[in-house]
Amino acid sequence: MYRFLFFVFFFNSVFLSAQSQKETSQRNISENLALEDEVDSLRKLLEKEFYEKNYDKAIEYGERGLEIAENINYYKKYVSTASFLGSAYLNVEDTMMARITFTKSIDVANKLGDSKSKIISQIDGANFYALQDNVKSKRKAIELYKSSIPLAESTNDLNSLLILHLNITELLIDLQEIKTANQYANETKKYITDSTFIGFIGSSELNAAKLHYYNKNYLKAIKNIDKSEDIFKELKYTEGLIDVYNYRSLIYKNLNNYNAAYSTMVTLDSLKEAQYKNDKINAIETVTAKFKLADINEKFEQQQEVSKIREQEAKREITLLWIKIAAGILLLFSIFILYSYLKRKKLVIDLTEKNKQYLKAKEDSERLSKAKSILFSNITHELRTPMYGIIGISNMLLNEKEYQHSNIKSLKFSAEYLLTLINNILLFNRFDSGTSPLMIQSKKSNLDIRELVQNAINLSKYLSEKQPNNYSIHVDNSIPKIIVGNRIEISQILINLLANSSKFTNNGEISITINSSRIDDATLDLHFSIADNGVGISEDKQKVIFDEYSQIGEGEEFMGTGLGLPIVKKLLSGLGKGLILESTEGKGTTVSFSMYFSIPEKDNKIINQDYASIKPFEGKKILIVDDNKINLLVSSKFIENYGGATTTVDNGIDAIELEKEDKFDLILMDINMPMMNGFETASKIRKNNLLVPIIALTAVERGSVTGQESFSLMNDIIIKPFDHNKVIPLLLKYLE
Template sequence: MVRQSVLFLLFFLILQPAVSYSQEKFSQEDILMLQEKELTKDEINSYLPLILELFNESSYEKIIEVSPYLIENAQRLEEQALAARLRSALGNAFIQVDNIHGAEELFTKSLEERRQASDTFGMVSAYINLGNTFFEQEPQRAIEYFEKSLELSQEVADNTIAYFIAYNNLAELYVTINKPDRAQPYLNKAKNLLELHDFNGRKQNFESTVYYVQGAIHLLQDKPREAITAIKKSMEIGGEKQDDNYKINNYKNLMQAYESLGMYREINEVRKVYDALVEKRYESNKIKQEKNATSRFNLNKYKQELRASKLENDLAAQTAQQNNLLLKTTLAIGAILLILIGSLLYGRSKRNKLLQNLRAKNRQYLEAKKRSQKLASSNTKFLSTISHELRTPLYGIIGLSSVFLEDPTLKSHNDDLKSLKFSADYLLALVNDILSLNKYGSKEGERLQMSNFSLDRLIHHIGQNLEFINKKNNNSFHSIIAPEIPNTLYGDKTKISQVLMNLMSNASKFTEDGSITIKATLKKQVGKVNSILFEVKDTGQGIPEEEQANIFNEFAQAENLTTQDGTGLGLPIVNKILKILGSKLSLESSPNKGSNFYFEIDLETGSEEHVEAPFEISGYDKLKGKKILIVDDNKINQVVTKKVLEQYGIKNNTASNGLEAVSMVQENTYDFILMDINMPVMNGIDASVAIREFNTTTPIIALTATNYNNGFNELGKHGINDSILKPYKTEKLLNLLVHHLS
């Protein structure tokens, strides 16, 4: 990111001319010495390059530990400019450990001191530091600080450095908020300043940064060819020394530009380098997060130490006043004074021992915290892996049992086969719930996937899915959609569908000989934003008031409902999704009277032109005689898919990996390709890319046990026409084939 590179530019450039020698790295003895010794100006200056080195090594905890003592010495010597530099270093360390409030407080204080001292350049520095503080969290506020620095820079004699920082960061900020036309003028000014200053030998680094921002601007302006030129220039200038964050963003922008131009081969080449850099950054970020955790802890600890130090200074001042009085009194009072000093020394020794014990306890705490975080991460990975691995055998069980149920020679075993399929379906529901719970607890799961959709069609589809269980429990189903609600809405259709599906499924499951009603009411409309109240009512068993809070916990059910099938994960999943959508689930229920689950969300009015048309299925006879290539490394999966297709007269061949599939498509003609994703030799994504180089018409449908976060959008980039998650219902696969056939 630009902020990471330019953030400390001002501090670095001010620091370099001021020092000519440095210390060895801080040891624990050095830190203890700083607490006791009064330093000279030269001694303080000798620590400045070491502080810069500590920052480059991400040792923020050391900066936070040492800087307060150096600042205290600089203030004692009335070296306010030197104290301002140290505050800049400390404040920037605060930023890196996400202590934005601490950084703001420090820089605001520095700004006020520089204003009282009529130090214009110091005020410019403070405004730039404040701009960097809010760069990511509050871009508009950061813009205001950088513009103030530009106003003041006119009063500074040598203002090239300050101008460059402000121009460069303003350009980056306007790119961040998608205003390329506002960003370009500032970037042009930054480019011009590069010709006037060498920035203490770092000109090449900042020139590569400027071209990176230029590439981002061209992308926002829909100029992919110009973007490619600027990005390659940035990478050429930065070379191997270019910061990994710049490299990753350059490669990411390059892939986006290639995609705009349909240059898919180039995307494939760039992605390999991009994935390697992302993996490298992931490992680096783990180390940095561990250091940040230590830094945050040290920050709180040394705030306490500074307060203790202030108290000690106050006591020393009081003792000095008493000494002046005691000098005029008798030797007896002097003896009392000696006793008092001895007591203070003893207390100090005791305090130092206590601090040593506290540091030892802190180290133990950090080690325990690290182990706990590692265990939590391992548990999450294990849960996701085992849930994924369960899908493959479940596909075999569900698929074969469905085939056997259609076999007239096995009618005598129908009850056993139905029991087998029911058990497998139940286990699949549990796996899906566990994956959903994991997914919506992650950052990827919190990402919204917006689209236009018909609410009436969505609710009708959910009702069809629950038709079997409602017939089984003798329930009637009703939907009431207020006519004021627009026909087409714009929002995250997938998340809304999962919320309603879970609530309506629960209602159908726990209601017998009753009714299920879903109601949508327009509560408020402001412009294109519609506030819609959704209610799912049933006439089932109801939930006692004392148990209503418990049912929102994971794996929990009300006591009167424990005899019913269910994982106890449905409502926790609903709550997590609604939190992402900015809403919350509420409940009204009474025993033997039923329940009403309701929530309110804001959805924009959508465009009917962009609503995905529903499948129009006229029969599966169209598929008879068609030829399909089944690509799957699992022999059981091959058998299941073959038997399903052969029931409907569909011819098929099989391939056990992507490379074999590419060869078979070159030698034969197929109407469809069913492609697994995770395979040895060559995976499904690489195989699809290779096939699309010589065959762009045959539909490729991904059959995979992996639930991708971005769904089809993630696979569609590689030439895959559609996807279906294993295990699946036979009708869903057949409908998909008929849809792509037409």
């Protein structure tokens, strides 16, 4: 009986124990489910507060959510929670916590083995490095983006593949690795579908425009820029539009379309101003979030301190003393925090004011720079037009008034020297605005280096007529009479260097020496040396002599633009060459440089044609259209001197009527005219006559004319003033 009672007791004990364990397990499961629900709720609150830019609350919810998730091993929402939390830390500029959060997220994703989580965490980590403004971090970001591509490909995640390729392309462009960026940009197109978010398409078009710009395909770049601009306008994405208008202005500058560039810069400035206001608000919100976050941490620390004090109070009565000590420390800490807060607040206000001043100064500087570029472009036409008249009339008088030959020759030199000065200013402006000068881009041709040197001397020697210098030329006999090189480029360098020597030498000696060393059968390396015994340059002035607008002294003998030597330096540096200057004050100066030239084939000879004797335009009728009376006189005299018959008219309307009434073999058309410009006039003429050659005769820069769509109405272009020996073959090409 006792045994029976024992077994009944034992059975009841075991049953009750098992039931208790089952209830405990069920309670644990229920608690875990509740905690998982809490993690999910905190994740939603985190996302909501993040998008409302309440980063302090977002960080509080995110940290609590991750802590609970780690305690119960609930990692379903860990990576997405860490993504928002790390981004919130970045927005309050706590890069250390952002990095820790993203790194831990990558570790969790790797443990989970979920491809989607791995991609998200690695993109977050890569974004962190991409935002750092240094090359090392950007390359780290590219590595992380690349490592995510196989994962995205394995899951056929087209959206992630598109984002990864877009980001890699943009970083490679920032690092100026254009060739590799082209490859990733081409890959990007494969992942764009009908359901792709248009913002990504806008970014893809912008990347394509940047790459076309760096590859100098400016017209293609414009097409991509237009598409990107339309998308970003639709999304009201100001930051993207700023990037669009910045590259649009650069493209127009390279197309020499300065009006469009200026209009784009005006729009860009207004967008930057709007973005600045928005950034200012965000900065204030960030500072506020930082202080709120500090306040939350402070309260958390206070709660922990109070909890400890209460525990100690339950154990010992002496804790009262510790409470007083803690309260004193807390008071001092609060005072310190308050002082720091007020000091930081004042710093933020000061920085905001400084930023305003900086932006104002930057805007003023950019405005002045744009105004200078526009001024240089505008005055080019205004200066060249009268120069065309001066040089043209000089040529006429030289042919007709032999007894005034010396004076007229001086007049012609003065005009040509003034034209050289104008070209220097224009060339310097191209350098200064970042545009590749046409001189470096011009084609190579056959030239006689001895003749070029003599021409440069003839242009320079009049600078010291009161006390004329003696010039000597020493050219290595091994240098062939005809070599191949850039005539305009070497002439520009020699004229500037010889003019500089002539200006600072009176009744002295100036020598030009050219030595040669053969590189191979087809290439010569010519070493040029120009030496004078003039005033020389002091050591301190030698340091600044190549700076723009610099002068080595004051007074009439030192007058000039100060652009000669800087232009020579920039021309040579553009060719990978240097200029060596040696000078002693009171004893003279020597400048030297080297350039490569080619040796022409044996049957490649320069033929100097005497056009005046054969009258190449005889029997040809040419219509000249120009609103400037002097230009009409010069142009018609030029044609008539070589046997042609001319009809002149000073406006486009009369030109159209004359072309209908009479048959002309060729039309020389000015571009800038009142009432109807040259393009409009050509368009009207083309409606009646598609065959007559129309050649633009203008003082406007070549790029400004040929870059316009209406230039297709013209057969060719001549820039005033021009060289007769170069223009005659051009006209004969169309007359024949």
